[in-house]
Amino acid sequence: MDRLINRKKTVKVRAGNVYIGGDAPISIQSMTNTKTSDVKATIAQIRKLENAGCDIVRVAVPDMDAAMAIGQIKKEISVPLVADIHFDYRLAIAAMEKGADKVRINPGNIGSEDRVRSVVSCARERGIPIRIGVNSGSLEKDLLEKYHGITPEALVESALRHVSILEKLNFSDIVISLKATSVPLTIAAYRLISEKVRYPLHVGITEAGTVYSGTIKSAVGIGALLAEGIGDTIRVSLTGDPVEEIKAGKTILKSLGLYNRGAELISCPTCGRTRINLIKIAEEVERALENIDKPIKVAVMGCAVNGPGEAREADIGIAGGDGCALLFRHGEIIRKIPEDRIVEELLEEIKKL
Structure with missing residues (x-):
């Protein structure tokens, strides 16, 4: 199905052992919500994110203590580490010297040309990309006046201003993000920037909300852009456990056929034909699948009507009966399972695949 999506061509940059773009x-x-200078807590959270499938993790660097902590954190993790910095160029340099694989800092906000040149020089020497991150809540005043508020054009012009500063210094290891709390505004801004540059695009909806509402909002915005071939790396921004951001991100990519790691669950919404506790069974299976790395599709269906037929693309699954279920593989029925054994036997069969 991913062949239906033609990704827009972008250049490729490297952050640690992960490539972005191309x-x-x-x-x-994802981004940690621990105090970065609390090395133990930050490492613990990053490891949870790694186990959940996070490819790149970002930490806030509001002060020099946080910048210095990056060196210790890097020793204990395996994913690329991004330093998120605002305004202070010294923090960017310190973070890179301590091993950050990427920095998020807007060059137009860090002062004189000499300061920008110092950051760029450090990044170039170490092969570290810079992400320019424009947010709707922090647009320059002159752009707000020019466009009479926050518009896609204003976001794009802001980003291009920062890009031009780096380009004048012959630096092109750039990633761009244009995030707004409004889904339509974000989509329009990314569409516009994707026609103007070939730098990799970091896609997300900023301040999307809680785990429930923020996941839906992000899925609509990120999913719409990815379906158009726009986006090289994503972050689902949620008010909650950062691990939930990874779960949501993986599901968004799987829904578009853009992720081939781990298991995918298909389950029906249930109806009056259902004669087993399908909701409980589906939830148990979903939890168990979180620990499976195999790229398999598992179906949990309520009855024979929505069973092997509708879920024939699944590698394996069950279709509920009256206090039992039919176990099927690639649409072919294998055997009948009593209700109290459904989850256990389904998982056993999955392990055999």
């Missing part, structure tokens, strides 16, 4: 797989990012 023909590289779309990577999933």
